[in-house]
Amino acid sequence: MLNTDRYRVPSKAGSRFKLAIHDPDDHGKVTEERAVPRFARLIAEFEELQEKLYADHTRSLLVVFQAMDCGGKDSTIRHVLGPINPQGCTVTSFKAPTAEELDHDFLWRIHAHTPGKGMIAVFNRSHYEDVLIARVKNLVPKKVWKDRYNQINAFEALLHEQGTRVVKFYLHISKGYQKDRLLKRLEDPKKHWKFNPDDLAERKRWGQYQKAYEEALRRCSTEHAPWYVVPAEHRWFRNLLVAQVLVETLKDMNLHYPKATFNPRKIVVE
């Protein structure tokens, strides 16, 4: 098994945490050959734990994915969250906020999609965009985005205290890797719909985004809602690490099938 702590951003890390020390090409000394059966076992375990979470119906799990374009959010969701029971899992992709959403505080639209009891909610992008793109592109004054780190921590603490585990994954790739992926998208007509020429403008701000990510991960990785830096240039390793963290998180919740509120022996089915 991987030592997932290695990828976890320490709580209150401050300047001790540097994104640059994480290698996007890392694969934890695991080979793909060994990763494949291990991943299959983890998924089987994940499915069983999800059924328990659903049956238990007292707590829930929120999984956040953030990444630069081509980081593999969609693919991770498909491979790791795809196999579980779709009835117990919602996926929300947060796009640019609508006019109505902008008329509320930045957590308003997020709160609406947090998981109900027994459920797993997956966020493809999240409230973190409000300290990432909002910061890099000056969508709000500095004072506003600066306040958001504490607001996010308070919001995630509320979720945790009310029974929702929060786990956050930053899928880490290099600028060179992104280039390769973008070129591949351009070569394949089946993938043109995923390509948006405007994304190239974001790519030019790579350094600013890395800085914004670094601060978000530093300030918002907490005991109750940790951030993980997932080396994402090997898909099989990325999936393995995310699956293992999810399984460990659910195991730690100590889930059980609820006891019957009736006496099964006294039930007569006519």
Added chain:
Amino acid sequence: MLNTDRYRVPSKAGSRFKLAIHDPDDHGKVTEERAVPRFARLIAEFEELQEKLYADHTRSLLVVFQAMDCGGKDSTIRHVLGPINPQGCTVTSFKAPTAEELDHDFLWRIHAHTPGKGMIAVFNRSHYEDVLIARVKNLVPKKVWKDRYNQINAFEALLHEQGTRVVKFYLHISKGYQKDRLLKRLEDPKKHWKFNPDDLAERKRWGQYQKAYEEALRRCSTEHAPWYVVPAEHRWFRNLLVAQVLVETLKDMNLHYPKATFNPRKIVVE
């Protein structure tokens, strides 16, 4: 391939349609051995079609499941809708309406969960409960539920006209089969959470429910939103038939990957 028309309730069927002529134990002369690889091929096709639906982003699919308790709604959703990309699929389980929902017309809460462009929405129970349990248990006056058949048809016509294909499955089981399943649930402590002693009261109204289903299927199977009666006592046959209908429906939508709105050759990735 199965002849899925055999299981489709004809449009405007009137009294020609009888639920009783459908055998819940039917398996279309297919063996489980032959069904398994065929199902796997259908799922692969389904995944590809779903990606096209998602990429195309102009139309959507609504899949409704209704059944008596133990009919296998959860299991069908898990096996047939489970393998596809969770990001393109939402599952809504409609429970007894809340006080707020009861303050609105019966389609208000339903409308909120219909699929957005590119999406597949799955309903585990639906607006049909409002002509099933509402009728059998006299939750509303007869005049009210009688009006609902036309209201449902008008609502589904709106969805269809706006680009949403609607397909509805009634998972058909016998009263004897339900008994076997209920007894199995009682034997397995891991399944006690699925058992609700109140369901036995519904079981006593089996005949009334069959009559209510028959009328719903008769009156609301339309060209634009057909009902299928799925023999559901063989899980592998049930899954095969549902998967095939979904694949045929998506194929009929003539989906394509959208053409690029830019010239891929002119894009420079720096």
